[in-house]
Amino acid sequence: MSAANQQEAELPGPATTAPLLRIESISKRFGTVIALDDVGFEVHAGEVVALLGDNGAGKSTLIKIISGSLEPDSGKIFFDGQEVRLASPAAAKALGIETVYQDLSLCMNVDVVANFFMGREHHTKFLGLKILREAEMQAETEQAMHDIGINIPSVRASVEHLSGGQRQAIELCRFVHWGGRLVLLDEPFAALGVEQTRRGLDLVQRVKKQGIAVIVITHNMLHAFQVADRVVVLRHGQVTGVRDASATNPEEVVSMITGEWTRQASEQEPGPGQHIQGEASPSP
Ligand SMILES: Nc1ncnc2c1ncn2[C@@H]1O[C@H](COP(=O)(O)OP(=O)(O)O)[C@@H](O)[C@H]1O
Numbered sequence: 442m443s444a445a446n447q448q449e450a451e452l453p454g455p456a457t458t459a460p461l462l463r464i465e466s467i468s469k470r471f472g473t474v475i476a477l478d479d480v481g482f483e484v485h486a487g488e489v490v491a492l493l494g495d496n497g498a499g500k501s502t503l504i505k506i507i508s509g510s511l512e513p514d515s516g517k518i519f520f521d522g523q524e525v526r527l528a529s530p531a532a533a534k535a536l537g538i539e540t541v542y543q544d545l546s547l548c549m550n551v552d553v554v555a556n557f558f559m560g561r562e563h564h565t566k567f568l569g570l571k572i573l574r575e576a577e578m579q580a581e582t583e584q585a586m587h588d589i590g591i592n593i594p595s596v597r598a599s600v601e602h603l604s605g606g607q608r609q610a611i612e613l614c615r616f617v618h619w620g621g622r623l624v625l626l627d628e629p630f631a632a633l634g635v636e637q638t639r640r641g642l643d644l645v646q647r648v649k650k651q652g653i654a655v656i657v658i659t660h661n662m663l664h665a666f667q668v669a670d671r672v673v674v675l676r677h678g679q680v681t682g683v684r685d686a687s688a689t690n691p692e693e694v695v696s697m698i699t700g701e702w703t704r705q706a707s708e709q710e711p712g713p714g715q716h717i718q719g720e721a722s723p724s725p
Pocket residue numbers: 471474475476494495496497498499500501502503718720
């Protein structure tokens with residue numbers, strides 16, 4: 442048995458497989474503000490990582506870098522073991538990396554099927570005309586929604602009549618259906634009610650079970666612990682803690698977010714706590 446076969450025979454899991462995404466020493470400044478300072482972490486296929494940190498910690502900046510909306514000043518990004526340059530959202534998307542927002546990328550005045558196939562429509566040529574294969578696309582959309590456990594009244598409903606949670610579910614389902622591999626969610630439940638949030642959390646679990654990697658930013662510690670396998674904490678642009686969710690608790694994570702934990706730890710080793718940012722003193 443070759444080494445590769447042997448590896449496959451073992452139970453796949455974050456501890457035994459190579460990471461899908463690995464970032465190394467990522468730094469990003471905006472003028473005098475250091476948004477990210479030497480940030481590194483990894484995410485595996487089928488793993489949910491919760492990215493936590495106070496306002497201004499650098500979470501959104503990091504998500505934008507991973508999704509190709511912003512380029513870092515320095516650092517490396519590896520995807521599938523290869524170093525990559527994510528110079529645009531299209532470049533990230535081509536690798537299967539995408540941010541799913543609540544409704545930014547859906548077309549409100551057309552139905553779910555049209556949104557699902559946007560830019561990828563099935564056509565038939567007839568007398569020189571392009572005819573959309575509507576029935577086929579509807580069936581494929583319904584199947585995809587069914588497979589991932591999303592219930593909406595009709596895929597022929599215009600998206601504007603659906604709730605925020607349903608729109609998010611459609612986007613996630615579309616992402617999975619078209620070969621997505623790493624999905625980034627920036628505060629996905631912020632505008633959702635209790636029931637929609639519960640469904641959203643369930644959906645994240647089902648997406649993960651399909652082998653997709655998920656990075657989710659949330660302020661809600663309860664949500665983080667409900668979905669995450671691992672917790673990564675950012676503070677003042679630096680990673681101040683990485684924990685298996687099962688090996689930490691909300692109190693410890695809060696102390697990493699606020700810096701309390703760093704101050705305690707720095708009694709044993711020098712910590713990154715001296716990094717002070719000028720949010721209160723905007724550059725001229
Ligand atoms: N486009 C920008 N121009 C200037 N400063 C920015 C910009 N984006 C983010 N920042 C600053 O970078 C820091 C990190 O911001 P952000 O990544 O949005 O944090 P978070 O999402 O954790 O709240 C903050 O100090 C913020 O003000």
